[in-house]
Structures are given as C-alpha cells and as structure tokens.
Amino acid sequence: MRRGWFLPIAATLGFAFLYAPIVSLVVFSFNESDLVTVWSGFSTKWYGKVLADPQILGAAWLSAQIAFCAASIALVLGTLCAVALVRFRKFRGRTLLAGTVSAPLVMPDVITGLSLLLLFVAMEAIIGWPSGRGLLTIIIAHSTFCMAYVVVVVQSRLRDLDMSLEEAAMDLGATPVRVFFDITLPIIAPALVSGWLLAFTLSLDDLVIASFVSGPGSSTLPMVIFSKVKLGVSPDVNALATIIIGFVALGVAIATIVQLRAHPKRAKA
Amino acid sequence: MSTFDAHSPPPPRPRAWSGVERALAAVGLSGKALVIAAPAIWLTIFFLVPLAVVFGISLTMKQFGRPPYTPLLTNEDGTVQLTLHLNNYLRLFSDSLYVAAYLSSIKIALISTAITLLIGYPMAYAIARAPDRWRNILLMLVILPFWTSFLLRVYALSGFMRGNGVINQFLGLFGIPPLVMMQTDFAVYVGIVYTYLPFMILPLYTNLVKLDGALLEASADLGARPVRTFLSITLPLSRPGIIAGCMLVFIPAIGEFVIPALLGGPSTLMIGRVLWDEFFANTNWPRAAAVAIAMLIVVVVPIMLLQRAQDAEQDKERGN
Structure with a gap:
C-alpha cells in the first residue's frame, strides 16, 4: 500500500500538541527566575521550596494514603465484578451490574461528587455513620469510581484467558475457589498490577470528587494544587508537577514492563 | 497462548x-x-x-x-x-442563567468533540498503520498523558497560553503582538481537546488496528483513489470507534469543571461550573441537585449510545 505524507505529518503535529505544554512545564521548573516564563538560569531551588512546604507534604501524604486504600478496595471489588461479568454468563441483574459498573467511567465528576456527598450527609442524619467527612469518605468515593477502571482492565484480560486451563483443573477435582487462586489469579496478575496502578493514579489525580466529599482539614494534593493554581502560574507548582509527572512516568514504565514480560507477543499497552 | x-x-x-x-x-x-x-x-x-x-x-x-x-x-x-418542591426545576427553566449555561455547555462540548475527532482520527490511523516496532511506542506516547494528572495538564496548558507564555514569546520572535488566549472560550476549547485527545485516540485505534488491509488493497487495485477508499471503506467500518471516542469526549466535557475554571473567563458559562458555584459559593444544595439531575438527563442518551457502540465491538470480537 502506498504510504502518504498526510498521516505521518498529522501524527507528528498531534504528538507535539500533546507534549509541548508538558515539556515546557518541566523545563521552566528548573528556571531560576520568579517569573515563570522568562528563562534566567538553571536552578533547583523550587524543588527545595516544594520539599520544605509542610502544607504540600501533608497533602501529598494524605493523598498517597487515600490512593493506596482506594486502589486496593477497587482492585478487590473490581476483580470480583470482572469475574462475575466474564465467567458467569447468565445471572439475574447481569445487564444492570454491567451498566452500573461502567457508568462511573463517563459520569461527570460533579455529579458523582455531589451525589456521594448528599448520600453521606443523609446517612449521617439517619444512622449516624459516617460521622463527619474526611479520609474515610474520600476513600469510599474514590474506590467507587476507580473500580470501574479496574473492571475494564481485568475484564479484557479474563476474556483473552484460555478457559481450558481452568476446566482442566476443575476436572482434576479442584474446587472453584482453589482454581481461582491457583490458576486464574497468577495468570491475570499483570492485569491486576496495571489495574491497581491505574486506580492509584486516578485517585491521586482527582480534584472534583474529593472537593465535594472531603471535610475540614482533609485537603488532598490536587485540592492544594488547585487553590495555588487559581492564583496564577507559579514556579513551585511547576516543580511539584514535575515530581508528580516523574513518578507517574516511572509507574507507567513499570506497568508496561510487567505486561510485556507477561505476554511478549501481544503487548498492547 | x-x-x-x-x-x-x-x-x-x-x-x-x-x-x-x-x-x-x-x-x-x-x-x-x-x-x-x-x-x-x-x-x-x-x-x-x-x-x-x-x-x-x-x-x-x-x-x-x-x-x-x-x-x-x-x-x-x-x-x-x-413535601415536594418543584421550585428548583421551575427556576432552571425561568432563569436565563441556567438555560444559557446548558446551551453553552452543549455547544462547547459538541464543537470540542468534533475538533478532537478531526485531530484524533488521523493520529489513531497513523498509529494503527505504523510498523510493528513503532506501534507500541506511539501507543505508549498516547497513554502516558492519559495517566498524567488531568489537573497538571490543564495547568501546563495555561502556562503555555498565557500572555507571556511560550506561544506568545514564540510569536514575539517574529514581531507578532501577543494574542489574548487565556480566559476566553478559545482556551476552553483547546483545553478540552488537549486533555481528552487520548480518550478519542484509544477507541479509534482499537477499531482501526483490526481493519482488514486486504479490503484497502482490493479497493486500490480496483482503481479507487486513497480518498475514495477512505470514505467508502475505512470510515464506515470505523463507525463504532468513532461513536465510542466521541461519547468518551462529549459526556465528560458537558460536566467539565476544572477546564472552564482554570482556562475560561468569567463569561465562559458551563453547567459544571454553575453546579459547583451553587454548591460551594451559594450553599444551595437542592438547587445544585436539580442542576445535576438536569445534567444527567442531557448525558443519558450519549451514555446509552456509548454502551451500544461498545457492545457492538465486543460482539464482533466474539463472532471472529
């Protein structure tokens, strides 16, 4: 087939559009000047400032705790849900479950956030739990929307999975629970790793939902960044952003290597 | 395997x-x-x-x-x-602020979805047609921003488009006076296209990579020009991918809050921002809830379309 010039040029421009702003953000995080966009010399002083800011460090620690718990809950529930949807072909409410689990993927954040907050307030008024809002309510909210992403990742791996292995184990007398833990789980492990990592980063990134369901004193990292950014572009936010982007790039690299090792022939991501 | x-x-x-x-x-x-x-x-x-x-x-x-x-x-x-009060819903229809915010959200979401499709389709197609060893790297380059913080990408874009930002400094080299981009509707369009581009590319890629090359060759052998082949074969076959990609951009864009808040100006009306202000600034929870329900009604049809497009893709995979 003849290869035209249009596609390569369009793709190059598209990638430039995707990356230019991020590259410029990273470059200017090493700028010495207070003026974010005027280059005046190399410096790492903004990194020092970020790492000495107790508000940022506190928020980062809170966000990391939330992301760890939310990703773990989402992983367990999401995996169960994916197994139910892929392995149990027919049960009552299957369509409802499939629709409900994928809806949070596209639901506008403001609706998810508002609805969960109103639920927590109503529950507190009726049964006295959860008392107040903070760490726990953010973890619950994040688990719910992260679960949808875990389901997508695990589901696609389960679909590709050769069922004859599981059937063989069953024929040899293994119980379903044993088959799951001894056969299925090791095979889908790479998908579980990437599902957990995806959930972790999504939780770490969420601003809108956390703003609704957090309480006084529980400001997550995105909430702190948002309040700084609203005041304008500042070089220490650039440094903080570079640190976060670095972490994410590392995580994605690890996830990719895990997946490539798992099935080198069909590495899709 | x-x-x-x-x-x-x-x-x-x-x-x-x-x-x-x-x-x-x-x-x-x-x-x-x-x-x-x-x-x-x-x-x-x-x-x-x-x-x-x-x-x-x-x-x-x-x-x-x-x-x-x-x-x-x-x-x-x-x-x-x-006791049921319908006042909140009546206000949504009688207060021109809400009506204008709805119409403007839909308009902004529609136009940005169309632009994202125009930019994303050639990119997805280029990746799908790329040689094997390139394909994974290119795909990774699309996925990486998807993993990178949404908020930080919007922030990066705002640094890029500011009055003394990179674009204007570049234009200044050629003696072009700085453009006002930030705090305009234009910035909101760029912001949505920029942040949601991976959501458009990935489903399109998944669809286009399965396209049978033999069909394209047959069409070329029969004398069809590349444009004709594209319009009569590639485009119709990629319809589920187009629908999925467009819905993945359109639905969240309707309710977008961060982008209009950081890139838009005071005149940029979007319903997500109105909901946010009702809740946080006016602490009018019932009104915010009514706005949310109305927003839900707008996105319910696109969500169903998305579901159907995804089901169609899956059925095709099972059929093969």
Whole structure:
C-alpha cells in the first residue's frame, strides 16, 4: 500500500500538541527566575521550596494514603465484578451490574461528587455513620469510581484467558475457589498490577470528587494544587508537577514492563 | 497462548483455600453468589442510591441549618407528610442563567468533540498503520498523558497560553503582538481537546488496528483513489470507534469543571461550573441537585449510545 505524507505529518503535529505544554512545564521548573516564563538560569531551588512546604507534604501524604486504600478496595471489588461479568454468563441483574459498573467511567465528576456527598450527609442524619467527612469518605468515593477502571482492565484480560486451563483443573477435582487462586489469579496478575496502578493514579489525580466529599482539614494534593493554581502560574507548582509527572512516568514504565514480560507477543499497552 | 507448560504436572500446593470454602458452605453461601454480591452491593449503596438521593434532595428547598435543606418527610401528630418542591426545576427553566449555561455547555462540548475527532482520527490511523516496532511506542506516547494528572495538564496548558507564555514569546520572535488566549472560550476549547485527545485516540485505534488491509488493497487495485477508499471503506467500518471516542469526549466535557475554571473567563458559562458555584459559593444544595439531575438527563442518551457502540465491538470480537 502506498504510504502518504498526510498521516505521518498529522501524527507528528498531534504528538507535539500533546507534549509541548508538558515539556515546557518541566523545563521552566528548573528556571531560576520568579517569573515563570522568562528563562534566567538553571536552578533547583523550587524543588527545595516544594520539599520544605509542610502544607504540600501533608497533602501529598494524605493523598498517597487515600490512593493506596482506594486502589486496593477497587482492585478487590473490581476483580470480583470482572469475574462475575466474564465467567458467569447468565445471572439475574447481569445487564444492570454491567451498566452500573461502567457508568462511573463517563459520569461527570460533579455529579458523582455531589451525589456521594448528599448520600453521606443523609446517612449521617439517619444512622449516624459516617460521622463527619474526611479520609474515610474520600476513600469510599474514590474506590467507587476507580473500580470501574479496574473492571475494564481485568475484564479484557479474563476474556483473552484460555478457559481450558481452568476446566482442566476443575476436572482434576479442584474446587472453584482453589482454581481461582491457583490458576486464574497468577495468570491475570499483570492485569491486576496495571489495574491497581491505574486506580492509584486516578485517585491521586482527582480534584472534583474529593472537593465535594472531603471535610475540614482533609485537603488532598490536587485540592492544594488547585487553590495555588487559581492564583496564577507559579514556579513551585511547576516543580511539584514535575515530581508528580516523574513518578507517574516511572509507574507507567513499570506497568508496561510487567505486561510485556507477561505476554511478549501481544503487548498492547 | 499461556505461560503454563501443559505437559508438566501441576506443582503440589497446600490446600490453603479449602477452609474458606467450607466456612462459606457452612453459612449457606456459594462462592458465586458472593462474587456477584460484593460489587453489586457496593455499587448499589455508593452509586445507585446516591443518584436517588440527589433526586430526592432536588425536590426540597434550601434552609439554614444542618443539613441545609428542608426534610422530604415530616412527622406531624403521627401522620407522615411528604413535601415536594418543584421550585428548583421551575427556576432552571425561568432563569436565563441556567438555560444559557446548558446551551453553552452543549455547544462547547459538541464543537470540542468534533475538533478532537478531526485531530484524533488521523493520529489513531497513523498509529494503527505504523510498523510493528513503532506501534507500541506511539501507543505508549498516547497513554502516558492519559495517566498524567488531568489537573497538571490543564495547568501546563495555561502556562503555555498565557500572555507571556511560550506561544506568545514564540510569536514575539517574529514581531507578532501577543494574542489574548487565556480566559476566553478559545482556551476552553483547546483545553478540552488537549486533555481528552487520548480518550478519542484509544477507541479509534482499537477499531482501526483490526481493519482488514486486504479490503484497502482490493479497493486500490480496483482503481479507487486513497480518498475514495477512505470514505467508502475505512470510515464506515470505523463507525463504532468513532461513536465510542466521541461519547468518551462529549459526556465528560458537558460536566467539565476544572477546564472552564482554570482556562475560561468569567463569561465562559458551563453547567459544571454553575453546579459547583451553587454548591460551594451559594450553599444551595437542592438547587445544585436539580442542576445535576438536569445534567444527567442531557448525558443519558450519549451514555446509552456509548454502551451500544461498545457492545457492538465486543460482539464482533466474539463472532471472529
């Protein structure tokens, strides 16, 4: 087939559009000047400032705790849900479950956030739990929307999975629970790793939902960044952003290597 | 393709899980029921019920106190009374602010979806047609921004488009006076296209990579020009990918808050921002709930379209 010039040029421009702003953000995080966009010399002083800011460090620690718990809950529930949807072909409410689990993927954040907050307030008024809002309510909210992403990742791996292995184990007398833990789980492990990592980063990134369901004193990292950014572009936010982007790039690299090792022939991501 | 060697016997393992099974059976629960029930109960409590709560509270009125809305059910001398207020919904139609915000959200979401499609389609196609060793790297380059913080990408873009930002400094080299880009609707369009581009590219790529090259060759052999081949073969076959990609951009764009808040100006009306202000600035929870329900009505049809497009893709895969 003849290869035209249009596609390569369009793709190059598209990638430039995707990356230019991020590259410029990273470059200017090493700028010495207070003026974010005027280059005046190399410096790492903004990194020092970020790492000495107790508000940022506190928020980062809170966000990391939330992301760890939310990703773990989402992983367990999401995996169960994916197994139910892929392995149990027919049960009552299957369509409802499939629709409900994928809806949070596209639901506008403001609706998810508002609805969960109103639920927590109503529950507190009726049964006295959860008392107040903070760490726990953010973890619950994040688990719910992260679960949808875990389901997508695990589901696609389960679909590709050769069922004859599981059937063989069953024929040899293994119980379903044993088959799951001894056969299925090791095979889908790479998908579980990437599902957990995806959930972790999504939780770490969420601003809108956390703003609704957090309480006084529980400001997550995105909430702190948002309040700084609203005041304008500042070089220490650039440094903080570079640190976060670095972490994410590392995580994605690890996830990719895990997946490539798992099935080198069909590495899709 | 599996990582297991079919010929070697399975390694002996202690029956660590048999206790779990016996315990479950003792209380009369099958593993299957539990597997379904755990996520189903969680989703019911934390996803379906909240939507019902939003609807309920949208039918109350704001009041001072905790919680800041009038109760739906009141108990007066033993008779339970249900009080519903429709004021919030009436205000949505009578107050021009809400109507304008809705129309403007839909307009902004539609136009940005179209632009994202125009930019994303050639990129997805280029990746799908790229040589094998390039394809994974290019795909990775699309996925990486998707993993990178949404908020930080919007922030990066704002640094790029500011009055003294990179673009204007570049234009300044050619003596072009700085353009005002920030705090305009233009910035909001760029912001949505920029942040949602990966959502458009990935489903399109998944679709286009499965396109049978033989069809294109046959078309070329029969004398069709590349444009004709594209319009009569590639484009119709990629319809599910186009629908999925467009819906993945359009639906969240309708309710977008961060982009209009950081890139848009005071005149940029979007419904997500209106909801946010009703809730946080005016603490009018019932009004915010009514705005949410109205927004939900706008996105419900696109969500169903998306579901259908994805089901169609899956059915095709099973059929193969």
